[in-house]
Amino acid sequence: MSTPVPPAHAQPSMANAIRMIRVLGVVSLLCGVFIAGAHVTTLERIRHNHEVILRSSVAELLPGATREVIYGVEPSGELTILSDIEEGGSRFFAGYDASGKFLGVVVEASGRGYADVISAMYSYSPEKREITGFKVVDMKETPGLGSRIGTDPDFLANFKALDASLGHPITTVKHGTKKNPWEIDAISGATISSRAVGRMLEASASKMAPVIARNLNRIEQGN
Amino acid sequence: MSDPQPIPSCCGTAPPAPGGSNPFVNGLWKQNPVFVQVLGMCPTLAITNSVRNALAMGLATTFVLASSNTLISMVRKLVPKQVRIATYIAIIATSVTVVDYLVKAASISVYKALGPFIPLIVANCIILERAEGFASKKPVFASLLDGLGMGLGFAFALTCLGSVREILGAGTFLGVPLFGSHFEPWVLFLLPPGGFISLALWLVTFTTFRQIKARRAARAAAAAAETVPAGQLVEVRS
Amino acid sequence: MNESLTHIFLDAFLINNFVLCVFLGMCSFLGLSSKFTTAWRMGVSVMFVITVSGVLSYGINTLLVTLHAEYLRLITFIIIIAATVQLTEMFIKKVSPSLFRELGVYLPLITTNCAVLAVPLFQTARGYNLLQSTVFAIAASGGYASALVLLSLVRERVDLSDIPNLVKGTALTLVLASVLSLAFMGFAGMGSGG
Numbered sequence: 001m002s003t004p005v006p007p008a009h010a011q012p013s014m015a016n017a018i019r020m021i022r023v024l025g026v027v028s029l030l031c032g033v034f035i036a037g038a039h040v041t042t043l044e045r046i047r048h049n050h051e052v053i054l055r056s057s058v059a060e061l062l063p064g065a066t067r068e069v070i071y072g073v074e075p076s077g078e079l080t081i082l083s084d085i086e087e088g089g090s091r092f093f094a095g096y097d098a099s100g101k102f103l104g105v106v107v108e109a110s111g112r113g114y115a116d117v118i119s120a121m122y123s124y125s126p127e128k129r130e131i132t133g134f135k136v137v138d139m140k141e142t143p144g145l146g147s148r149i150g151t152d153p154d155f156l157a158n159f160k161a162l163d164a165s166l167g168h169p170i171t172t173v174k175h176g177t178k179k180n181p182w183e184i185d186a187i188s189g190a191t192i193s194s195r196a197v198g199r200m201l202e203a204s205a206s207k208m209a210p211v212i213a214r215n216l217n218r219i220e221q222g223n
Numbered sequence: 224m225s226d227p228q229p230i231p232s233c234c235g236t237a238p239p240a241p242g243g244s245n246p247f248v249n250g251l252w253k254q255n256p257v258f259v260q261v262l263g264m265c266p267t268l269a270i271t272n273s274v275r276n277a278l279a280m281g282l283a284t285t286f287v288l289a290s291s292n293t294l295i296s297m298v299r300k301l302v303p304k305q306v307r308i309a310t311y312i313a314i315i316a317t318s319v320t321v322v323d324y325l326v327k328a329a330s331i332s333v334y335k336a337l338g339p340f341i342p343l344i345v346a347n348c349i350i351l352e353r354a355e356g357f358a359s360k361k362p363v364f365a366s367l368l369d370g371l372g373m374g375l376g377f378a379f380a381l382t383c384l385g386s387v388r389e390i391l392g393a394g395t396f397l398g399v400p401l402f403g404s405h406f407e408p409w410v411l412f413l414l415p416p417g418g419f420i421s422l423a424l425w426l427v428t429f430t431t432f433r434q435i436k437a438r439r440a441a442r443a444a445a446a447a448a449e450t451v452p453a454g455q456l457v458e459v460r461s
Numbered sequence: 462m463n464e465s466l467t468h469i470f471l472d473a474f475l476i477n478n479f480v481l482c483v484f485l486g487m488c489s490f491l492g493l494s495s496k497f498t499t500a501w502r503m504g505v506s507v508m509f510v511i512t513v514s515g516v517l518s519y520g521i522n523t524l525l526v527t528l529h530a531e532y533l534r535l536i537t538f539i540i541i542i543a544a545t546v547q548l549t550e551m552f553i554k555k556v557s558p559s560l561f562r563e564l565g566v567y568l569p570l571i572t573t574n575c576a577v578l579a580v581p582l583f584q585t586a587r588g589y590n591l592l593q594s595t596v597f598a599i600a601a602s603g604g605y606a607s608a609l610v611l612l613s614l615v616r617e618r619v620d621l622s623d624i625p626n627l628v629k630g631t632a633l634t635l636v637l638a639s640v641l642s643l644a645f646m647g648f649a650g651m652g653s654g655g
Contacts, residue, residue, distance in 0.1 A: 020306045027298070027310050031317040031536065038321040039532045042328040049331045112468070114650045116477060138335060142649075143393065144410045192650050261631050264487030265575050312543065316536040323535070339582050342535050346575035348488055414646065415482050419639030426632040434627075 058095050061123035061133040062103045065095030069222050071215075073208070079215050081223070092208060094219050095123075102220040104132060107208050111200025114192045116140040118149070122201060124164060126212050126219075130181075131170075131201065134159035146193035155194065158184045164205045172198030246357070246365050250372030256349045257380035258429045263349040266340050267381060268418040274397050277385030279333045280340065281378020283326055285371065287318045287344050288353060292370030294318075295358040311354045312345075319345045349373060380425075387421045388412045466596045469589070473600035475648040479576050480608035481641055486576030490609055491634050493570075495620075500613035502563065504606025506549065508599070510571050511580050514538075514545040515598030518581030519591055538581045546572045576605050611641060 058068050070082040073090040082091060092107040105126065110119040118141065123133040136150035149155060163181035164170060170182050172195040178185035184201075186194035212219065256262045263284075270280040294314050302310045323341050327334045334341070344350065353373055358366040389395055392412030394402045411417045464472075479485045486507075493503050518538050525531055550568045554561045571577055580601055584594040615637050624633060 016303065020303045023302050024306050024309060024313075027302075027313050031313050032533070034317050035320045035532055035536070038324045042324040045328040046324070046331075049328065053331055112464075142410065143413045144408060261491070262488070264491060265484050268487060269484035309543070312539055313536065316539050320532065320535050339579055339586070342582055343485075343575045343578060345535065345539060346573050346578045348573050351573055415484065416639040416642040416646065418484065419635045419642055423628070423632045423635035423639070426635065427627055430627055430632070 054093070057121055057135060057137070058093055058106050061106050061121060061135055062095040064097045065103050066098050067096045067100075067222075068093045068106075069096075069219075071219065073211055077211055077214070079211070079218065090207075092212070094222065096222055100222070102222070105208075105212055105219070107204055108137075109200045109204035111196050111203065113139060113141050113196040114146045115142065118193070118196055118200065120197070120200070122159065122204075124205065124209065124212070126209075126216050128161070129163070129165040129209070131159050131162040131164045131205065134197075134201075141190075141193050146190045148187050148190050149193045149197055152187055155185070155187050162201075164201070164209060166206055166209060170198055170202040170205065245372075246361075246369035247372035250369055250374070251376040251379065254373075255376045255380055256373055257377060257384075258425065260349075261426075262352060263347045263377060264422075265343065266347065267377075267384065268415075268422060270337060270340050271381055271385040271388055271418060271421075272392065272413045273336075273389045274382060274385040276333070276336045277381040278378065279326070280337055281374070281381045283322050283337070283341060284344055284347065284349070284377050285374025286322050286325075287315065288350055288374040288377075289367055289370035290318045290321075291315045291350060292353055292358040292366040293363055295354045296361060296363045296366035299359050307359065308351075308355075311351065311359075315350055315354065316345050349377060383425060384418075384421055387424070388417055391421075392417060464593065466593065469593055469597050470600040471648075471651055473597050474604040474607075475645065476651055478604045478608055478645050478648075479579065479601050480605055481638070481645040483579075485579045486574050486605055489570060489574055490605075490612065490638070491631060494609055494612040494634070495616055497610065497613045497617055500609045501606070502560075504609045506553075506568065507571055507574065507577065508602040508606050510542070510545050510549055511577050511602035511605075512595070512598045513549075514542045514577060515580045515584065516591070516595055517541050517545065519584065519589075519594045522581070522585050534585065535582075538578060541581070542577050543572050576601070608641065608645075612638060615641070 055068065059065050070091055070093055072080045072082045073092070074080060092105045094105050095103045097103055104123050106121055106123050108119065108121050110117055112118075116139070118139040119137045120139075121135050121137055122131050124130070125132050134156060139147065139150065141147045141149065158178070161181065162170065162184065165182075168180065168182045170184065172184040172186050172191075173179075174191070175186050175188035184194065184198045250256070254260060257264075257267050266280050266284070271277045291311075291314050295311055298310065298314075319342060322344065326337065326341055353369060357369045361369070386396065389397075390401060391409045392414075394400060394406045394408045409417075412421060473479070477483055480487070480490050489503060489507075494500050518541050521537050521541060522534065525534055525537065546568060549571075550561075553568075580598050583601075584597055589597055612634070616634065619633065619637065628636070
């Protein structure tokens with residue numbers, strides 16, 4: 001497309017070819033300017049939107065949190081403070097209340113559900129070594145069945161104090177058979193989605209909890 | 224890309240545009256891109272599981288259509304025939320990228336709900352079809368009107384489909400519950416098969432309307448032909 | 462996320478079939494499925510274009526990321542697709558002029574097929590590596606082709622039966638598609654391993 005191919009039936013003159021290249025060049029230059037302009041003008045606003053969403057979900061999972069610090073986890077297990085909220089990779093958010101007291105961390109987790117990937121956030125208390133809250137961010141589970149993992153109050157009650165000390169793996173058990181604090185009581189009729197939640201929490205917690213425990217002093221100070 | 228051949232219409236054949244009518248009304252109703260021309264099926268089916276998403280998608284498409292139509296009409300005399308489609312695609316892709324940023328700036332949750340279908344507006348056949356079929360031949364203002372009309376017609380169709388699917392599938396309209404708690408939502412309508420079925424129902428409804436109208440017009444014409452003496456000119460509005 | 466290749470394949474081919482579950486490539490799905498012969502030819506050429514452009518886009522995207530020019534992603538993807546379609550056209554013309562004559566009309570259509578554009582968009586959004594991207598492109602396009610062929614087979618049969626005038630045409634095709642889509646919903650849950 002950048003080098004226009006002359007049509008087979010007529011050999012265009014050199015001047016014509018130059019004209020085509022010139023027009024395409026000018027058009028793509030203008031397009032580039034427009035796109036870059038839109039990118040620059042909306043940059044601040046988009047970052048602000050991301051921040052609002054993050055702040056509200058952190059506040060929802062850690063009631064009382066007014067300030068949060070984003071920690072990125074390096075492959076070596078080292079922590080770095082991320083200033084750019086849109087930066088991806090392995091990360092978690094530490095929440096602090098108005099007096100600067102450390103409340104807990106919020107971790108993002110995702111895993112394959114019934115229909116597509118479920119992405120969620122959960123709050124983890126390093127002190128109690130428990131998961132203290134859970135929130136689905138995005139899913140395509142069957143509405144009315146699997147989608148209840150985001151709304152069902154009985155299911156969400158599993159995550160008020162879910163043992164994540166990693167002595168026992170977090171497992172999902174059949175509805176009504178929860179006995180131990182590390183078990184998740186599945187929703188009947190949405191067993192696959194419930195199990196997916198258990199699996200992704202186990203995978204994420206077993207990866208993040210040791211990193212958090214190792215760096216707890218630093219996280220408590222927020223630097 | 225650079226051969227000066229006509230762009231084949233990728234879906235059903237569009238009826239020829241009636242000459243002389245207002246381009247705005249034309250797109251909105253007479254040649255509604257979804258119900259009449261059956262174009263742009265992907266977002267029509269994918270993004271209509273709630274009224275809010277349908278509206279957002281419709282408005283984003285309207286913006287792209289209006290701006291690409293206007294820009295293409297502006298440059299229509301400067302672009303050599305061989306590279307016109309390349310130019311159109313560049314202009315459309317630019318408009319879509321701008322919309323992508325605008326939607327993200329307006330609301331992240333809407334942006335997430337529309338997902339890949341915002342960048343995919345580029346591949347929406349309505350836009351290239353209007354660029355080639357209208358904006359490349361007509362003056363700037365008419366092209367703008369055409370883009371707005373077609374876009375709003377598209378938004379209207381999406382909202383129709385979205386309302387049926389949201390009301391039946393979730394029992395809500397724009398998120399507001401319509402029925403009591405005893406209402407058991409017909410979940411199928413939120414799922415892909417429901418999208419196909421509800422669009423089929425809307426198409427049948429529209430065909431019925433058109434058939435009734437055509438029959439009535441035929442009857443009126445027949446009646447007029449009987450009562451009016453021969454030799455007198457009658458204008459039959461159909 | 463680190464997904465296994467089998468997962469990616471099953472997911473793109475069946476569980477989230479591009480046509481029947483994600484609604485991509487609708488236009489050609491409804492428009493070119495009336496005859497089996499056209500359907501499978503279209504399916505195969507789309508498979509070819511998607512696979513080639515998917516791999517090329519992966520390379521270009523890596524380049525864009527190193528240059529910090531991600532905002533040019535969409536426009537470059539489209540250029541890649543248009544170029545691939547053009548190349549395919551020239552290639553088929555050279556290799557088999559008879560096939561070109563049969564397929565000629567449909568080839569330019571592939572450029573405006575959103576299933577083709579969706580593959581590079583999805584693979585960058587999900588952060589697939591080269592091998593994963595290739596498997597994803599093959600599976601997604603294979604899913605597209607099989608849906609197209611399935612619908613064409615059903616439509617060829619229904620063509621011979623007595624149908625009310627009202628639903629003839631697109632409405633009937635949509636009803637058939639919805640039945641196929643219902644059938645494909647049965648594949649959901651296959652990848653969850655639960």
